[in-house]
Amino acid sequence: MSTINILVTGITGFVGQNLAPYLIETGRYRLYGHSRNPEAIKEMYPQVTVAPIKLDKEWLKANEINVIIHLAGIAHDLSGRYQEQDYYRVNRDDTVKLFRKFQEVNPHGKFIYLSSIKALTDHSEKVLMEEMPPDPKTPYGKSKQEAESILLAAAKEMQVYILRPCMIYGPGNKGNLNLLYQFVKKGLPWPLAGFDNKRSFLSVENLNMVIHHFATQQITPGIYHVANDDAVSTNVLVEWIGEAIGKSVRMWSLSPQWIQRFAAFGGKVGLPFNEARLNKLTENYVVSNQKLRQNMIDLPEMKTKSTLIKTIQSFHG
Incomplete structure (x- = not known):
């Protein structure tokens, strides 16, 4: 050859x-x-x-x-x-x-x-x-x-x-995984467990x-x-991150409607948690x-x- x-x-x-x-x-x-x-x-x-x-x-x-x-x-x-x-x-x-x-x-x-x-x-x-x-x-x-x-x-x-x-991930590129990683690393409860979605990576x-x-x-x-062959939910992703770093994750199933209203408010006042960020974390994209x-x-x-x-x-x- x-x-x-x-x-x-x-x-x-x-x-x-x-x-x-x-x-x-x-x-x-x-x-x-x-x-x-x-x-x-x-x-x-x-x-x-x-x-x-x-x-x-x-x-x-x-x-x-x-x-x-x-x-x-x-x-x-x-x-x-x-x-x-x-x-x-x-x-x-x-x-x-x-x-x-x-x-x-x-x-x-x-x-x-x-x-x-x-x-x-x-x-x-x-x-x-x-x-x-x-x-x-x-x-x-x-x-x-x-x-x-x-x-x-x-x-x-x-x-x-x-x-x-x-979305591509790998060593050296935290990308959109970084927010999830920081949540788990700091021991914060995951407040979006009430959303059920599937995303491809x-x-x-x-x-x-x-x-x-x-x-x-x-x-x-x-x-x-x-x-990858399998699409996964953000909730499962968070659990896997906890498994990777040896931390248990508290999953909070807060009302999706309440979370959406808070995200809309965040967008109006310039908070980092807004509708665009919420959608990226919770919408389907297979x-x-x-x-x-x-x-x-x-x-x-x-x-x-x-x-x-x-x-x-x-x-x-």
Whole structure:
């Protein structure tokens, strides 16, 4: 088998920091890394060849890049730091520019684009499937969705894979788990036990495995939702966090109506606990990985509990 030359953009970000060692361990790839901070790549991954900040067609051709894993982008959780046009410039325009350069030098190559489930929708009581019409609401989601549409329309003979992960967790990234972790760590009672919901999550370890499959196997191109196999309730999540750090959790089933009124009041007076935060903790947001499993029959089981406990223990340690 010939060596696969893989370029990973955004290699110093959270996903890149986990994916690069995963790919390095296999030893079958010539790995190139791209970042706005090339020196960081040298320090973090001596085995990775540093790509120039300006990626041009000549460099892509000279290094015979077979696969691009495009992780670079502006994340949705950096509110206030960027203007709306920045999301479109980076998430859409820069993605399309890189894709077109790559397509010119390798029209049969693989382009793996890390989009987001937010490109489909921010809220849904239905299980989220790939065939649903997209209805993003934020500049983050809209910019990702527009990039998806352009890539798929221009694919021709290229193998284009659009990956829509749900909320990613793993060691080094507390994200939305941090509030729950702090509640349990401080021994505070969990006041939202009266809500019953289901949410999908994705461990970065499972994402690594999925990206590796796309990069190395022949899989039908298109959009794929990426999530752990099991959706879990926030209440169960809180209990698992307690188990991970050895703390029992007091579950308070306060009236959901009372909690909702308090959250509405919090939004009006500028409290951190508001309707948006409440919805994120209590609403349903279930992502199906059925298409992924149908196209990757050798994909191992991807459960939430073991990887989540590992992540929480990394915070606690």
